[in-house]
Amino acid sequence: MRLTLHTDYALRLLTYLALKRGEVATIREVAETYGISRNHLVKIADGLRHAGFVDAQRGRGGGLRLARPAHAIGIGAVVRAMEEDLNLVECFDPQTDRCRIGPSCRLKHLLHEALDAWMAVLDKATLADLVERPKPLRRLLELSA
């Protein structure tokens, strides 16, 4: 059980933007800072834009910034937006379910319960909580204090 890198990188990007305090950051800058693929991050930024978490400005001097204050960006919401497939098992999706005992299986309920518990934890936190202590983070990212 893993989250996709998409989700991981999306949260890193948002963290970076939160630490920028409203200034724009370019995708290139963020990719180079974290040492990850610029092309890949483009897709992720696009996803975040479509989901309404970031605003993008094209052209010279452009870049990305948070579309809302950090405390208004829930971590659960970000995960739900980026993680396309939260079907833990085949039978979560009626389209793909081939399991014979589907109708009477209690496992599905249990796994749904577990997933709800997982999401509840993520829904309690916001991006602001992730950058509560900005100083060490800004140092690690080589952002001016």
Add this chain to the structure above:
Amino acid sequence: MRLTLHTDYALRLLTYLALKRGEVATIREVAETYGISRNHLVKIADGLRHAGFVDAQRGRGGGLRLARPAHAIGIGAVVRAMEEDLNLVECFDPQTDRCRIGPSCRLKHLLHEALDAWMAVLDKATLADLVERPKPLRRLLELSA
């Protein structure tokens, strides 16, 4: 985020064995009943045997049976045994962690918390809970009432 089919099939196999009430079932029989690959199920049965959930008897008249009563088989334990990789993100594993903000990142803690909440739900249930109402399940699997 998905569980592997390994885990899914392992739980189906255990469910089948629980419904057999101590009688042996062959891997072939279980694979054919669920309509899944026999070869694949062999591997899964082997994993369950190594983890101590089932006993296997080779040779004619052999097969699988639960190594312990259903109420002593925790669902969380099965998931932990079958799901090799519970590293939700890169930074969960110090071996693979390349993230620059690792040391100060609060996300890791949050995701660990969420994973604990998820596991807590699974740890509360046992195989016995999954077959609490055996009749409809036995009918769906075409096991004699």
Add this chain to the structure above:
DNA sequence: CCATAAGATGCATAGTAAATACATCTTAAG
């Protein structure tokens, strides 16, 4: 004691999804 039916094991292959790269288009600033 041998034929057969079962699991055990290891290797090979296929299928799928994620990650990455590349090319081109659009937009805005100076």
Add this chain to the structure above:
DNA sequence: CTTAAGATGTATTTACTATGCATCTTATGG
């Protein structure tokens, strides 16, 4: 009108999961 930025679509690579196949080991029954 040049340059720097994001937008978009396609192609490729890679990794992992799932599956298949071949062979070995073990036990039972005739």
